[in-house]
Amino acid sequence: MRTRLLLALALVAAPASAQRPPAALAYTQLSDPAQEAQARALMETLRCLVCQGQSIADSDADMAGDMRALVRQRIAGGERPDQVRQWLIARYGDYVTFDPPIGGKTWPLWLAPLVLLGVGAVIARASFRRR
Missing domain, CATH: 1.10.8.640 (Cytochrome C biogenesis protein)
Structure with missing residues (x-):
């Protein structure tokens, strides 16, 4: 108890x-x-x-x-x-x-926006060319 x-x-x-x-x-x-x-x-x-x-x-x-x-x-x-x-x-x-800071572990954080911006520009350009 x-x-x-x-x-x-x-x-x-x-x-x-x-x-x-x-x-x-x-x-x-x-x-x-x-x-x-x-x-x-x-x-x-x-x-x-x-x-x-x-x-x-x-x-x-x-x-x-x-x-x-x-x-x-x-x-x-x-x-x-x-x-x-x-x-x-x-x-x-x-x-x-x-x-x-930019380094071996963080380079994707810094590079990803640039890559996405480039992909967006390519898609936009292809879309405008079709029109």
Whole structure:
């Protein structure tokens, strides 16, 4: 009976313990306006890994809050925005940025729009010639 009671308490308490408060700087601006402007500009260029279509500045996901706090902590610690960006890319990969660098893994992202534009032009030209 006692074991069942403890198990029931653990099951009820598990969801409550899963809720954690947001990171300290997730929703708090830095006291230095210049540093906050740098952090904000950087956050606009970083993709939320949960939402995927939003920047971490716009997302309400817990992961985005943690990333905002990380950016602010590192900027407040004296790192430059490009250093923070490179650290995040090293940690999460090129996907974390809305502007991935051209490289072996990302060349299809950069080449696909040009190929599709070329195919569209060929189709349009063939269609106009038939008329």
